[in-house]
Amino acid sequence: MNTALYYFSGTGNSLSVAQSLNTIIKESELYPIIGCLKHKPVQIKAQRVGIIFPIHFMTILRMGKKLITEINFQKPKMFL
Numbered sequence: 001m002n003t004a005l006y007y008f009s010g011t012g013n014s015l016s017v018a019q020s021l022n023t024i025i026k027e028s029e030l031y032p033i034i035g036c037l038k039h040k041p042v043q044i045k046a047q048r049v050g051i052i053f054p055i056h057f058m059t060i061l062r063m064g065k066k067l068i069t070e071i072n073f074q075k076p077k078m079f080l
């Protein structure tokens, strides 16, 4: 099962978390959120998705919200 890990990091903490997950999760790949939002909707072929970013002002980053609303899952599948 392949996994796409999308990340945004201002000072490197979230990048470090994303890199750790990338090491632990087999068949995972890292993608910067900023680059992905240049091509909308964001087409995701991976079977699993992780989105990693810092909390700012006690809420989800605008960039994170944007990514979630722009994602077009090509292989949707429910995992319980």
Ligand SMILES: Cc1cc2nc3c(=O)[nH]c(=O)nc-3n(C[C@H](O)[C@H](O)[C@H](O)COP(=O)(O)O)c2cc1C
Binding pocket: 008, 009, 010, 011, 012, 013, 014, 015, 053, 054, 055, 056, 057, 058, 059
């Ligand atoms: C403008 C700003 C707002 C922040 N707001 C919060 C917050 O509300 N709650 C929190 O726990 N951390 C907050 N933080 C801390 C960051 O979430 C934390 O430093 C994080 O590890 C930064 O991740 P990064 O290195 O990937 O950018 C804030 C940081 C900044 C710069």
